[in-house]
Amino acid sequence: MESHERDLRSVVESDEQRKGVQEDYRSAHLTPREIALLDFAVALTKTPSRLRKGDLDALRGYGLNDEQIVDAVHCISYFNFINRVLDGLGVDPEPSMRYGKEA
Numbered sequence: 030m031e032s033h034e035r036d037l038r039s040v041v042e043s044d045e046q047r048k049g050v051q052e053d054y055r056s057a058h059l060t061p062r063e064i065a066l067l068d069f070a071v072a073l074t075k076t077p078s079r080l081r082k083g084d085l086d087a088l089r090g091y092g093l094n095d096e097q098i099v100d101a102v103h104c105i106s107y108f109n110f111i112n113r114v115l116d117g118l119g120v121d122p123e124p125s126m127r128y129g130k131e132a
């Protein structure tokens with residue numbers, strides 16, 4: 030998450046909340062909808078074969094429409110893919126990707 034810290038900082042309210050999201054998003058004072066989406070991201074990342082229609086229905090229950098769910102699945106899956114490619118090739122983030130470091 031370090032290489033995306035700048036993006037995270039742009040959408041959270043404080044450094045305390047940023048740290049909370051990084052360490053344990055469930056206790057970071059996020060909305061129930063945000064927690065549900067992050068729970069879904071964790072499930073899609075760690076146990077994708079266990080996901081069922083009910084998981085999508087739960088997201089709909091928090092107001093996400095099908096287009097938003099598809100976008101979320103694409104985004105989550107892309108980050109999982111590219112992280113595995115980079116990890117598999119032993120690529121470290123560029124120093125400029127770390128928060129507070131400029132190219």
